[in-house]
Structures are given as C-alpha cells and as structure tokens.
Amino acid sequence: MTSWQEMESKYYMSVVRRQPVVIVRGQGTMVWDESDKEYLDFTAGWAVNNLGHCHPAIVDAIRSQASTLMQTSNQFYTIPQLQLAEVLVEDSCLDKVFFSNSGAEANEGAVKLARKYGRRNRNGAHEVITAFNSFHGRTLAMVSATGQPHYQANWTPLPEGFVNVDYSDLEAIKGATNDKTCAVMLEPLQGEGGVNIPEEGYLQAVRDWCDENGLLLIFDEVQTGLGRLGTLWGHQAFNVEPDVMTLAKGLGGGVPIGAFLAKDHCAVLEPGDHGSTFGGNALTCAAANASTRFIVENDIPNRAKEMGNYLKQGLEALKDRHSFISDVRGMGLLLALEFGSEIAGKVVASCNDEGLLLNPVRPNAIRFMPPLTVNTQEIDAGLERLEHGILRAVAE
C-alpha cells in the first residue's frame, strides 16, 4: 500500500481525500485490494456500477466492440450509438438524445439547449434556477449551477445565468422567476447534497409552474437514472415528467458516458450548435447499450426497489438499536444514515477495516449506493459489518 500512496502524493494532484484502499479487481458487489482483502462495495463507483463490477453483459459488449471499432468522429454514423439512442428514447418520455462523456458535460449541453430555447421562445431568457445543496458537476458553469458555496468559493468569477434557491420550496422558485428565466434544473432526489427527498407534491408543483410560465424543467438524473431509485428514471417515482433529462454514472455501467435527452417540443439544437470528439463513441455506447438493455429487460429497477426496502429496513433496525443514529432516508438503493454528531469519516474508516466500502456524504451522514444487483445475503453481511464499524468508531 505505502508505495502506491507515495506514488499518488508524488505524481497525482491531491484533489481527492482518498480512503487508504488500493482496489485491484471487482466482481459483482465485491472488490479486492492488493493484498487480496475482500470488501463489499456499497459505493459502486459513486453510483456507477449499477450491474455490479465486471458484469458479463457489459464485459462481452466491450470485448466485442473493442476488437471491431472503438472511435470514429461523429461525422459518421455508428451502430452502437444509434442502438443506445433507441433504447433510451423508446423507454423514456423523451424524444431525442445527445451523448457526452460525463455528467457535468451532459448538464452543460442541457443548459445550452435551454438557453437556445429561451432565446427562441422567451425573448432571450437565459437564466436557469437551480437548488441549494444540488450537485451538477465540476465545470465552471456547473459549479455555478451547483448550489453549494464551498464548491464555488475558489472559482469566482463564476459564469452568470444561474440562480440558486432552496430545494423543495416552490415559493423560492416563484420568487426567482423573472423574464430572464428559461429553465428550472433539479435533481428529483438530491444525492451528493445529502440524499434529500423533496416534499410530497413539490416536483409536480414545479412542473405546473414551468408549464404556466413557459419554462423548461430539466431533471438532472445523473445519479438517480437507470434504476437507482427503484424506477428506471427517478422522476417516475414521483410521476412527474421533465422536458429535458440528463444522465451519466449508471448509464455506461462503468465506462465514461453521459447523455441529455429532450422532448421534441424543445429539442432545438441544430447542426453546429453542439458536439464532442468522444461523446457517443462506439466503445462506450456499446457498453452503455448492453448495460441499459440488461437493466430494462431484466427489470433491474424493481429489484433495486426490493433490495432498497430490505436495506432500509436493516438500517431502521440499526437506528432503533443505537441512539446516536438520528435518521435513515432515501429511496431505492440511494440511502443515507445520519448520526447525531460528525462521525461519518470515522465510521467510513472503521468500515474499511471491516470490509465494507461506504461514502461519507456529509460530515454526519454516510451514503449507501451498492450495485442494483446486490442480494439479501450481501446486504445482511454489509449491515453486520456496518454495525461493527459504527460501534468501533463511536468507542474511539
């Protein structure tokens, strides 16, 4: 371990506070470190490996595509791109798609689309209302969109055109709407901001407000899409349709790909408006196509719902046993456990030792986002390791 840590500090920009674990391989819900220690991975690459590590459907698709065709420019048609476009459009309420390489880029594209829509339909309106505690990515514009001051402070002046308001507060959106507003961009459930569920009726009320005022409703489903909340798209859990939806993370099952999709009435981008060298490349699209079709054809979202309920029950039972656990929240397999004090870092460290990988989403909360293929035995084992880990952290 030490030599890899030394290499990291010598060669890599120290932008991430890493856990002291060097992961060398993975299979399903499990990963192994360089000394062959086994871990249950309840981080799943930050909600990316929705079918677990090295799922055969994805591995086979990558192998076969890698030996056939990996990259052409978007000057030409490629088949995996169109097959992926087909499954996403046919299985969603959206009509057209564009592929990017990451979630931040998907959101950038969605905002460009919204600005063009505003230019055409709302007299040049260009502002996008977003929420505090949201997370939309690390590009400069998405840092501006992300309503968390600590992500913004170092990068001023930030690109203009974003207004951050309280989440789950329709009045705040109403108050921020003016003749410059073209869209509202929200996560159906905030992930990185602490696993925050909106109040009942909020998303529908925002939908109605957007309809009344000619605004686009963009759902950032980078984290909630592809089954994570127990429905194929997170917005289906709330019965509210967006005009524009962005995806990444779980879309590629482990390869870097993002997407934004729009309904026909607002799919205003034209030749020359947008593009990407790698976006929609044959290799990543083949992986994403295999992963997405497996998720759809095997009703993985429903499995995520069942396993999510099972994990949540286990976490609730843990909360009943320990007074220092103050809250259990989330939907599907995007859950959080909150403590009465800021011990999340310590809990994650002691759970590493127990063989359970977790994410400290807030100083006082840990996030659970295992593969959607996790089973009850793995959840039971995870809960047992979690309880040991928490007790050790609390005793320190």
Ligand SMILES: Cc1ncc(COP(=O)(O)O)c(C=O)c1O
């Ligand atoms: C909701 C949401 N949007 C956007 C992003 C940014 O995605 P990426 O890191 O692929 O740029 C994330 C990443 O955590 C996210 O959770």
